[in-house]
Amino acid sequence: MKRIISYLKPYLPKMTIGLLIKFTGTIMDLLIPWILAHMIDKVVPQKDIKLIIYWGLAMVFCAALAIVANITANRMATRVAAETTRKVRHDLFEKITYLSCGQIDNYTVPSLVSRLTSDTYHVHRMIGMMQRLGVRAPILLLGGIIVTISIDPVLSLVLLGIQPFIFLTVFYVSKKGIPLYNKLQQSVDQMVRALRENITGVRIIKALAKTDYEKDRFASVSSEVVKREKKVGMTMALTNPVMNLYLNYGLTGVILMGAYRVNAGLSQPGVVIAFLTYFTIILNAMLSISRIFVLASKGLASFNRIIEVIDTPEDLTIEDIPPTPSAYHIEFKNVTFSYHKNQANLRNISFSLKKGETLGIIGPTGSGKSSILKLLLRFYDTDEGEICINGRNVKSIPRKELHKMFGIVFQNDILFADSIAENIDFGRGLPLEKIMFSTDLAQAGEFIDTLEARWNHRLTNKGSNLSGGQKQRILISRALAANPEILVLDDSSSALDYKTDAQLRNSLNQHFEDTTTVIVAQRISSIMHARHIIVLEDGEIIGSGSHQELMKNCKSYQEISISQMGGASLD
Structure with missing residues (x-):
């Protein structure tokens, strides 16, 4: 919780203003049933049309102010949630980029992808919901109880009597929910892994006619996700029906006791009507609070997974x-x-x-x-x-x-969905002359000149619109472009013909005689x-x-x- 607060701290002024606006709108919602009770019991018996219009306009004003305030506060809450989640996502992405290979192996890439996507989405929903309903629902609940006690303490005893049962239910469901959400996210990690493997290896899967096998494997992983989702869903689904049960029993009790008290002259019809309205407000507030606990359970489980990575010590x-x-x-x-x-x-x-x-x-x-x-x-x-x-x-x-x-070409290196020049430059701000020179050295200039856009030719993801030899020459160009002190080539010429390979070696000998080179090769x-x-x-x-x-x-x-x-x- 302290870490969430630390992320929210820069937005506390904006959140405070939003909460004050939300508080104002919620108070307006609470005033409307009280005004209605006052009109029925005090104003209508006077038979003064001006007073009725006056109090009616007061109700309209309260309703309009409540709508405007709630919409404004919700928009502010959405912006705070988006900005906070952006910061969390940025910190997580930055941390992932600095994790050692051993740490990435321990977390696994699918798990990190899941934390960066679905987990941050759950955190976003939690922060937004806590601002929208986290203020409104408790105020409606406590305010409704206070007002009902003030207008009829006896009827309020029915409401107060069911509160312990409600809180025990929420506590039990929340305690069970967080661990279940953790297990669910672990299953999602496994599903993401299977999906990435299938997408990456789609060609070999089709070539070896293993589509049915992979479908069965994915179905098994997906079934595990569904199984855990059902378990979480069934646990969290207890909240709303049980809440409705408690509060409907309470509503029935209020009606019976209210009818008895009105008949005995101990209460007034307007009070009972207002009490029923407040009871409905309290019912909705309790249901909202149960939703908050569900989303908070999911959000906290996801946030803990994110913080686990962010707090990973550098090894x-x-x-x-x-x-x-x-x-x-x-x-x-x-x-x-x-x-x-x-x-x-x-x-x-x-x-x-x-x-x-x-x-x-x-x-x-x-x-x-x-x-x-x-x-x-x-x-x-x-x-x-x-x-x-x-x-x-x-x-x-x-x-x-x-x-x-270093200038490096790995065995299974990556080209991005960008131009050839940008793939070679790789964000280093190299002049085009250096890029052109490196492509000539890497024997890539010949095929680049045949492209209509030449160095601005746009590659698809992983360079799939190039041949294997063309990709390797672009990757070698990237390694050479910044004139590295050490050149590392990991099986980087396996797709080159012998003539091109020899020309590449000659270029390196002529122009990189002071560069120490380490070559891993199969040939x-x-x-x-x-x-x-x-x-x-x-x-x-x-x-x-x-x-x-x-x-x-x-x-x-x-x-x-x-x-x-x-x-x-x-x-």
């Missing part, structure tokens, strides 16, 4: 490790790493690169090639050993400074000209050296070379 903190003089640009010193901390994915990885040198990494799938790059970029921290750049441990380099050193032709090559298997280096040295000393490398090139040593 990749900057450590005060003094730099040491080094002749090497990049150093891995006996690095061991495990994703799940139960079995090492990398063991005792050591290599050193001087500035401008190229390292090639090759090995079977799952051998740990991409893991080395993730550690170099400090997406994860090592379990043992250290990684240094220019003699500085990567744990001591601020994240923004570290990542600015020996992509790395055989690197000064240093390491061969990985099961997370360990089983061979290192130049192409010629590995052809003599590393059986695994020889086998790869024979399978790809017949063992030839290309120049």
Whole structure:
């Protein structure tokens, strides 16, 4: 609750004005039945038409003021709810962007998507409803009770007698509801995951005729959501019928007792009519309060899920490790790493690169090639050993400074639904000349010139309107555009033909001779000209050296070379 208040604090002046306006409108609603009772019991018996018109106009004025005040307050509440939710959503999105890869793995992407969308929507509804009904309903409830006590204390005893039952019901349902909503949101996370997987893999699902299988899998996840929704719905649905039961019993009691008291001359007809009106107002107020508790239960459960992410402590903190003089640009010193901390994915990885040198990494799938790059970029921290750049441990380099050193093409990289130029620039404000130069180096200029809009050609999401080779060349252009200190290419030429791949290597050698390059590849032709090559298997280096040295000393490398090139040593 303190965190919600902290988000609402900047809007307290606006909320205070809105609540005062809402309070005024609610008081006007409470005055109308009192005026009606006064007219029936006091004004009408006088048979003075002017007094009747006067009090009638007073009722019209109260009704008009109530409508205007409630509409104005509701509009202000909506703006506050929208602004507050925007701030919560922004903070959550910002936090997600700074989560480490390990933390994202723990939360899972579908869960984070769900928190950023449906959970923030529930928070929005809760904040808006609390301002609209959270003030009006309690005032109508308490004001109605106070007025009824003032006009007939005896009849009020019926109303007061059912209040404990009402509050116990609301308390019980709310206590049960919040945990159920938490479980429901977890099921929604699972459904979002299944949906994302199906949308992302729709081509392979169709190609392998697995549509029915995926339908069954989604139906299973969806059924779990429905099951939990039913449980939550059935629990929360108790509120309205039980409230109606209590208050209708009370209304019946008021009518019976009111008829007896009027017949005995202890009360007046106008009082009973006003009392019935107030009872209806109190009934609606109690139903509104029950709705508030339902939405508050859902909103608080969602807000807690959001705050769980926002309050996640940073696990990749900057450590005060003094730099040491080094002749090497990049150093891995006996690095061991495990994703799940139960079995090492990398063991005792050591290599050193001087500035401008190229390292090639090759090995079977799952051998740990991409893991080395993730550690170099400090997406994860090592379990043992250290990684240094220019003699500085990567744990001591601020994240923004570290990542600015790199130009990167990942194995499954992303192109956005924007122009080619914007995809290459990536918000860095690069001049068009640099963008054009980088596309020429990446061998992308040739196909871009064939497009009608050239660099303004708009890509679809994930670059699906380009071929695989064209996408890779655009991604390489992005990595080269800012003239990086370290270039990382993770299987980035797999879709390129051998000629284009060779032209790309020549461009890098000519224009990026001072850039240290790390290339992960499946093809020996992509790395055989690197000064240093390491061969990985099961997370360990089983061979290192130049192409010629590995052809003599590393059986695994020889086998790869024979399978790809017949063992030839290309120049």
